[in-house]
Amino acid sequence: MDEVPLRQEWIQRAACADEDPELFFPVGSTGPAERDQEEAKRVCERCPVAHQCLTYALWSGQTSGVWGGKDERELDRLRRRRRAAQRAAERGTVARGVPRAG
Numbered sequence: 001m002d003e004v005p006l007r008q009e010w011i012q013r014a015a016c017a018d019e020d021p022e023l024f025f026p027v028g029s030t031g032p033a034e035r036d037q038e039e040a041k042r043v044c045e046r047c048p049v050a051h052q053c054l055t056y057a058l059w060s061g062q063t064s065g066v067w068g069g070k071d072e073r074e075l076d077r078l079r080r081r082r083r084a085a086q087r088a089a090e091r092g093t094v095a096r097g098v099p100r101a102g
């Protein structure tokens, strides 16, 4: 895993600093909540610290909200893929669906 960036070091440069927090933590996943989530992802697209944000979210186990341009389902999927890759690495095999480095 990447080195985990300290939140206080990158959060000041976040593109979402002046945005409504409810965009990033909508209640539910359909209708208005889905629209909020998509709008939040558009903010993340222009964020200079999106990589740090995503790394932090995965490391700290965030399970709700949009982080680094990923919604809850995407974060969960990334987390599961990373765990599978880690287990495969420990066994000396390659996890399915996880590209080889290099």
Ligand code: SF4
Pocket: 014, 015, 016, 017, 024, 043, 044, 045, 047, 048, 049, 050, 051, 053, 054, 066, 067, 068, 069
């Ligand atoms: S990637 Fe998105 S949620 Fe993370 S700091 Fe940037 S704008 Fe905010």
